[in-house]
Amino acid sequence: MSVAEQKLTYLTAAGRFDLCCPGECIRPLSAAHYVTYNRRAGGCGRMLKMLLNGTCAYDCGYCPVRLQREQVSFSPGEFADTFLRLWRDGLVEGLFLSSGIPRDVDLVMHDLVETGEILRRRGYDGYLHLKVLPGATRADIHDAARVADRISINLETTSPDRLGGIAGVKDYRQDILKRQAWVAEEKPGRHTTQLVIGAADETDAEVLACLADQYRRVRPSRVYFSAFRAMQGTPLASHPDTPAWRARRWYQADYLLRDYGVAADDLRVVLDEDGLFPNRDPKEVLAASQGPVNVNLASRRALLRVPGIGPKGADRILSCRKERPFSGPPDLVRAGIRGHAAGRHLTFGERGTVQTQLLLSSADSPGRGEGYRTFPNSVPTSAADR
């Protein structure tokens, strides 16, 4: 194995803790077994994920990179040569590049940006995701945003106090939140972040408040969640692991917040008295707490809260019921809705009553649907819902 191959093996293994897609699976690349990559059907494909530097002088208690003593790193030019060979041979399609911080953060951030610039200059037109390091300068963030398709900075946890309990060097407000605001300005709609769920003993109520703040202030395109795993040799080695389901529940809850128009306040109903999620689909819990929804009268937003109905399904229901009201579960199946999941949260109402109300409401006020407020089985809705 060449020196470059040895470095690739080492630095891709070290880079596996940074997430770049939900539910990602890391596989060895069969044609070049020293390279691991992130293979996700329909997602980012053969994404090489790695660190430019495999050591770090920071002290994040959950992170194994800080324990590495072997100084393994690529210079920007050396890595660009290696990556371009893999890319031209068709072995990789995208790059997610992060780094440990073994020395001055500006120098390391500069190397990340320079790597991206060299790749672009030399004809690489594939996907490039660059990690923004805590404390990076505005100028480097600007350059990273210019050269990369996507950039990200990791929150790691929910607040300054929580971070202070697991990492002594990084300042949550200055090094992370301030830089994240710059990231959002430089790459609006094309930046992400990551939380290590459970590392700092934060509750799910705290995670929810943190996400609400994220979507209000900086609007990341995705938030990734990893369940904390204790690593031998780290200060958190004896800290209990976070069950994998808790991170999965957060992906589900995040969909509700981001894509389904559910307000963070509404999602609080899912939390128990300790501010923690139960191991149940939050959408199921939310739907059960709200009572059944009348499929013939509910607003799009109310339909989206029904398990088994996503944005496309809600649109199909709105379109189908203009032609003919739904009279039972078989109509749902015909509209492509998973009847068994949605059925128990839906009512269908009196066919004639619904038909009459739909006609009346469209005659009175096209598109408003006055019947929403009077039909007994429908979830109360407001103008804001529509």
Ligand code: SF4
């Ligand atoms: S900054 Fe913290 S999380 Fe990042 S590589 Fe260094 S020790 Fe690990």
